[in-house]
Amino acid sequence: MKVLMCVPNISEGKNRSLIDAVAEAVRVVEGIKLLEVSSDKDHHRSVFSYLGEPDKVLEATKRLADLSIDGIDMALHKGDHPRMGAVDVVPFIPVRNITSAEAVEIARVLGNYLGAKGIPVYYYEDAATFPERKNLVEVRKGQYEGLVEKLKNPSWAPDEGTATFNQKSGATAVGVRFPLIALNVNLNTADISIADRIAKGVRNLSGGYRYVRAISVNLRDQGMVQVSMNLTNYTKTPIHRVIETIRFEAARYGVSIAAAELVGPVPLNALEEIVRFYLQVHDFSVKQIIESNLLE
16 A cells, blocks of 8 residues: 655644644545644644545645635734745655655645645645755745745746735645654753754754754743754754754753654654664664564
């Protein structure tokens, strides 16, 4: 059986009734397994993770998009996480017996579906139509507030839909990618400048790790700040290396790590290096985990 995963991010992290309705719309699709729903009020964002056969995943994603588009008004949206649309980003991840090219076909169908609704759509990563659109950071640069000017630039004409600003729904990025890891590290300080300096230190764009994207976020309700990251290739930049770098850099300011969180599913192989590093079991393999053998 072919298995495809989808991890859409919508620009809503506070309206519990809408978030629950979107989750239910995904869950009721036969053959779909909803793995996790993660919502953050400060980010004002929710991430849904689910998998199944490709056609079922496509159906579930259309249902998720329809409810999100109806229920979210981007003109009123304020959040700490970069975003450009109600359905902000929709990544498809090949899991089993499905190629990246096949997943791109699914992405194209969804992109066409959203474009027909009047939403500018940009394809990114493996689905990108231009090299400069491969990186999500470049696609989303300027965010929702910059879309009016961006859409006037012929170089940024959308891949689907028209180059017309959709005030209510913004724009959507649809792509196919390697399974990234969404990792947040909370710091025992309310000083956002410290999180900002650390984020700059670990992210690729400012001289940090090649496969790390990072921003600083103010967790006002908790009285802390956060370094929020995407690890785009955990085989090249493992989780423990990033955590320890943040711990080292935070110590310069007399700050410690309060907690870390993983948003969404994590590949089992990504945990292999964590065990090897923290337990010093240098030859550990995920095949030693009893349950992993039941998946083969």
